[in-house]
Amino acid sequence: VEQAMNSMNTLEAAPGLIGVLGGMGPLATVDFMQKLIAATALANGAHRDQDHVPVVVSSIPQIPDRVAAFRGEGISPLAAMVSSGQRLINAGAGLIVVPCNTAHLWFAELEAALQAPMLHLVDAALEDAASGMQAGANLGLLCTDATLASGLYQTRAAQSEKYAAVHWTLPTASEMLTLVVPGIQAVKLGQLDQARDLLSEAAKALVRRGAGSLVLGCTEIPLVLNSASNQFQVPVVDATASLARRAVTWSLAQRQLVLA
Amino acid sequence: VEQAMNSMNTLEAAPGLIGVLGGMGPLATVDFMQKLIAATALANGAHRDQDHVPVVVSSIPQIPDRVAAFRGEGISPLAAMVSSGQRLINAGAGLIVVPCNTAHLWFAELEAALQAPMLHLVDAALEDAASGMQAGANLGLLCTDATLASGLYQTRAAQSEKYAAVHWTLPTASEMLTLVVPGIQAVKLGQLDQARDLLSEAAKALVRRGAGSLVLGCTEIPLVLNSASNQFQVPVVDATASLARRAVTWSLAQRQLVLA
Numbered sequence: 001v002e003q004a005m006n007s008m009n010t011l012e013a014a015p016g017l018i019g020v021l022g023g024m025g026p027l028a029t030v031d032f033m034q035k036l037i038a039a040t041a042l043a044n045g046a047h048r049d050q051d052h053v054p055v056v057v058s059s060i061p062q063i064p065d066r067v068a069a070f071r072g073e074g075i076s077p078l079a080a081m082v083s084s085g086q087r088l089i090n091a092g093a094g095l096i097v098v099p100c101n102t103a104h105l106w107f108a109e110l111e112a113a114l115q116a117p118m119l120h121l122v123d124a125a126l127e128d129a130a131s132g133m134q135a136g137a138n139l140g141l142l143c144t145d146a147t148l149a150s151g152l153y154q155t156r157a158a159q160s161e162k163y164a165a166v167h168w169t170l171p172t173a174s175e176m177l178t179l180v181v182p183g184i185q186a187v188k189l190g191q192l193d194q195a196r197d198l199l200s201e202a203a204k205a206l207v208r209r210g211a212g213s214l215v216l217g218c219t220e221i222p223l224v225l226n227s228a229s230n231q232f233q234v235p236v237v238d239a240t241a242s243l244a245r246r247a248v249t250w251s252l253a254q255r256q257l258v259l260a
Numbered sequence: 261v262e263q264a265m266n267s268m269n270t271l272e273a274a275p276g277l278i279g280v281l282g283g284m285g286p287l288a289t290v291d292f293m294q295k296l297i298a299a300t301a302l303a304n305g306a307h308r309d310q311d312h313v314p315v316v317v318s319s320i321p322q323i324p325d326r327v328a329a330f331r332g333e334g335i336s337p338l339a340a341m342v343s344s345g346q347r348l349i350n351a352g353a354g355l356i357v358v359p360c361n362t363a364h365l366w367f368a369e370l371e372a373a374l375q376a377p378m379l380h381l382v383d384a385a386l387e388d389a390a391s392g393m394q395a396g397a398n399l400g401l402l403c404t405d406a407t408l409a410s411g412l413y414q415t416r417a418a419q420s421e422k423y424a425a426v427h428w429t430l431p432t433a434s435e436m437l438t439l440v441v442p443g444i445q446a447v448k449l450g451q452l453d454q455a456r457d458l459l460s461e462a463a464k465a466l467v468r469r470g471a472g473s474l475v476l477g478c479t480e481i482p483l484v485l486n487s488a489s490n491q492f493q494v495p496v497v498d499a500t501a502s503l504a505r506r507a508v509t510w511s512l513a514q515r516q517l518v519l520a
Contacts, residue, residue, distance in 0.1 A: 090352075091318060
């Protein structure tokens with residue numbers, strides 16, 4: 001215990017240190033880190049290593065499966081997420097972000113347990129989807145069956161007047177079964193070509209039924225679909241990138257406060 | 261302090277938790293994490309998130325420039341590296357790895373300060389370069405000017421009888437100035453196409469002068485050159501991947517010990 005205290009005492013302050021509660025899955029965490037680097041380069045030019053934001057990451061893939069837990073077929077991931085968040089706080093993180101949409105079903109409990117500042121992934125994605133949104137905008141949502149069935153996005157949108165007029169275009173049960181769920185699974189297996197085919201098909205179906213924008217509401221999906229390729233003729237909102245941009249904004253502002 | 265103690269006490273044990281002391285640079289850290297995932301998939305199949313190894317990462321790009329410090333033009337990175345390593349220990353890491361070749365100039369001091377198990381990147385790369393190596397093997401080395409001028413690889417090899425017969429083919433001063441140094445710099449600026457051209461040219465020059473294998477001895481280099489493309493007609497040893505494979509082996513063995 002004394003050794004532990006000593007190490008806590010010798011930890012230097014690192015202004016703007018972002019804590020990433022990751023591993024859900026591990027490739028999505030890597031994608032989020034890449035998006036932090038890209039967002040920083042856009043924000044400040046980043047000519048040297050030293051211009052980039054400081055990050056600590058706890059990527060613990062042993063966190064119990066979120067979708068299975070929601071379905072009632074597995075234990076809750078909450079305790080393991082709290083423990084992983086605690087590692088980040090011990091490492092000096094001043095903000096916690098969780099690059100996994102489904103994990104946000106436990107966001108309120110996690111925030112209460114960690115008592116640390118956090119950013120909500122769905123808020124970040126909704127804000128980006130809404131910027132320049134027409135009244136009565138039609139948002140297509142690609143996500144896990146737990147995110148879909150729980151109404152995570154729809155409920156969060158309904159809590160704010162800003163999104164009152166949003167109409168959601170959602171995958172059908174058949175599209176979830178044959179395209180979206182196996183597509184996300186293929187990403188986790190590293191079968192990226194197959195994943196791309198399945199998820200593109202699902203995205204096109206949403207556009208055919210009227211979606212004016214596509215929200216990629218599962219952090220595995222932007223590993224194979226992205227806004228740059230824009231093969232869907234509609235704007236694509238990558239929730240992972242939305243969260244990364246806001247985390248970078250927070251970090252740069254914190255460091256500015258210290259330098260000022 | 262009491263709060264700090266409490267949080268230390270509530271930290272769950274995570275067998276096989278790899279600590280990555282990163283940010284030198286941030287993209288090289290992301291590349292290392294990808295290689296941990298790939299090495300795990302090769303080692304155990306990895307059908308689910310939960311099959312992957314647990315990792316904590318401290319990616320602090322504010323660590324002072326290693327090359328400038330070696331040259332006597334900047335402050336030592338040691339204190340910042342020790343502080344970053346301490347974050348990983350506080351987060352529960354059982355092993356520390358540093359995906360930056362030049363940082364290994366301070367390896368002995370870092371290991372003494374952290375008093376934690378560490379793996380040496382250069383040992384990992386030399387082992388892979390030596391497997392199947394002929395007597396009198398000729399290794400081409402691409403690295404920063406600090407790694408080159410310090411003799412980091414050559415000295416480490418000279419300390420072991422296994423590598424006694426190794427012959428090194430090194431970039432000339434002119435190749436360092438016009439190809440290798442600007443190539444590494446271009447990676448850090450995110451100008452990957454330009455970096456690939458410069459570093460490929462440097463690699464081809466080593467092969468022309470007799471290198472029978474190429475050691476990519478700077479973690480920025482495999483971001484643009486890789487063994488898979490094998491455009492150089494000789495084996496390529498990616499030091500980042502060598503370190504990742506050994507970290508995964510350590511982690512899987514630790515978890516086996518706990519499950520047994």
